[in-house]
Amino acid sequence: MTLVGAGSRLIDVAGGRTLDDAELSAEVARKTDELAKLPVGVVFARMSVDLDSVLTYLGAFEGGRAIALIDPALDADVLIGLVERFRPAAVLAASGDAPSGYTTRGSDWVRDSAEGVEPHPDLAVLLPTSGSTGNPKLVRLSRDGLLANADAIAQVLKIDADEVAPTCLPLHYSYGLSVLNSHLVRGATVVIESSGVLGRGFWDAVKEYGVTSLSGVPYHYEMLRRLKFDPAKYPTLRTLTQAGGKLRDELVAEFNEKMLAVGGRMYVMYGQTEASPRMTTLPAERLADKIGSAGPALPGGSFAIRRDDGEETTHPKIVGEVLYRGPNVMMGYAEDEAGLSAGDEYGGTLATGDLGYLDEEGYLYITGRLKRIGKVFGNRVSLDDLEQAVRTAAVGIDVVAAVAAGDKVVLFAELPEGDGAKAICKDASRALAERLHLHASGFDVRPIDTVPLLASGKIDYRSLEGRV
Incomplete structure (x- = not known):
């Protein structure tokens, strides 16, 4: 399976440019060729919400080049620390002076030495475990895991070539990356617009390009409620999805009712970066009678609950740590350059660190975090x-x-x-x-x-x- 399905389109709002099937393929191939000329090792890319960042990611993925997607707002000292630990082939769209061992070429830092660690052939994407501070590890996601997750999400959300999804979320954030992947794998259209759901330009793009779905985390829905969001103002909009933490039940019900009133649908999802990233989707048709649930496992995945005594169970109503099994589980973490060459260390099983239980139908309910x-x-x-x-x-x-x-x-x-x-x-x-x-x-x-x-x-x- 290829990530960029036949018929996929990218619409670049800022540049006023649309890349249709053939032109998109050509641009992705061009990026693949550029990345192939870099020294051995992982590529770091500071991922803005723009066309060039999207093409860089797609060129790396389709060309089999491991790429770490970096928050462009990452503290400079944290970025330098990551560069020292992982010795990337290059830091694309870098800012400031290149560190020791690197030369500035245009807007990139390129490593001087041709020697480096060859990443594992299955490794496709690395994402930091924390935000703009701290000393993050990198989550190692495989090509097959990302493709399996994109396909499963496309199945449950019924994504097809007629869907038009905007870049509601940052592309270095696993949920934002997942939206991109799950639409392109079905040959759908992605509208690249950088202002986000709270920006006026975003809503202009929703109308102009016939956007059909929006994705957001709980904070976005809290803000949309304050702004008195009315889906009736956007006739093409027919799907809302929510992940990135638990949205309070009354807001789930409120937005579900708003969408039902215009013949639309709302989906609640649960995931983690370590699962490439989504593990569940609550079907829109079951949302009203399963308020509070994250839904059943995606196709190909399953859940179990680990009790206090360490035993696993799938019996309903027993609270414990949520365990997930599926083809989308990460390969593992990398602490430094040496870890990039490691194979799959998790065997498809992820201990989520979340507390929860399953009901009689296998629907998951999250009750909290072990460490929160x-x-x-x-x-x-x-x-x-x-x-x-x-x-x-x-x-x-x-x-x-x-x-x-x-x-x-x-x-x-x-x-x-x-x-x-x-x-x-x-x-x-x-x-x-x-x-x-x-x-x-x-x-x-x-x-x-x-x-x-x-x-x-x-x-x-x-x-x-x-x-x-």
């Missing part, structure tokens, strides 16, 4: 559960982020400044105290203008941890 745990006066609490409790407490907080802070939890609530915000935060602290039967001083709710986000649209918890 804080302590309040010595009592272990789920930070995800605290966020959900604040949102459902009816105190006026929709966007909130919880981080552990010693023997208490700090919750940052997105609120306008003023005495009203302080009062709302006190109400939230009291609501949590009553719910968990702990003193309110253990829940430090603070107003914040805007909860910081990673480029993926997920909350930047690391940044918030630096503020407590």
Whole structure:
């Protein structure tokens, strides 16, 4: 199977250019040839939402060249650290002076030495495990795993050549990459527009190019609700998909009703970068009676629950760590250049680190994270559960982020400044105290203008941890 299916099109809004089937194939082949001239090793590409970044990725994939997709906003020192550890053949679309051992060629850094580690032949894409800070490992995704996932997603979302999907999400983010893959593999059209779902230019492109689907993480849907999103204004739009974390149930129901009212559909999905990246899709026709579920495993995949005693089960309602098995599970992690040549170390099984259970029909429900745990006066609490409790407490907080802070939890609530915000935060602290039967001083709710986000649209918890 090839990633760029027959009939695929790319529409570049910024450049006013459309690449149809033959021209797209020619441009991808040109990129493949350019990458083949680089020294041995993985290629780093700083992935903006633009035509050149898309073509670079496609040229690497179709040419069998391992490529690491890098956030263009990645801290400069973190990027340099990655370059030192992985010695890439080149850093494409680089910024600033080239580090030692590299020469600047146009906008790229190219390694001076021809010697390097040859990546494993199955390795196609590497994605960092963290956001713009820290010391990330690289997730190693295989060509077959990415293709299997793209095909499975296309099956359950019923993607065909008539679909038109925009670049709602960054391309270095696994969910954004998955949208691109699952449409191109079916010969559909992808509209490259960089402003995202909160930009006016994006919605102009939705109308002009007949966009049929939108994809977003929970934060996007929170914002769309505030903006009173009405799908009736966009006659071609017939599908919404949501992943990247759990969207509160009332918003799932609300957006589902909006789409049903115009003859459309909404799909809720669950995934991780380590699964190339999606593992479930909740069928649109079952969404109303399965609110809160992430859905069943994608075709070719399966779930089991690992109980506290280490045993696996598929019996319903038993909570434990979610285990996933499927052809899309990563090959493993790479810590440095030497790890690029390693083969498959996971054998198709992924321990997700998420807590959850299966129902009688095999539909998955996620209840929290093993590591998203804080302590309040010595009592272990789920930070995800605290966020959900604040949102459902009816105190006026929709966007909130919880981080552990010693023997208490700090919750940052997105609120306008003023005495009203302080009062709302006190109400939230009291609501949590009553719910968990702990003193309110253990829940430090603070107003914040805007909860910081990673480029993926997920909350930047690391940044918030630096503020407590």
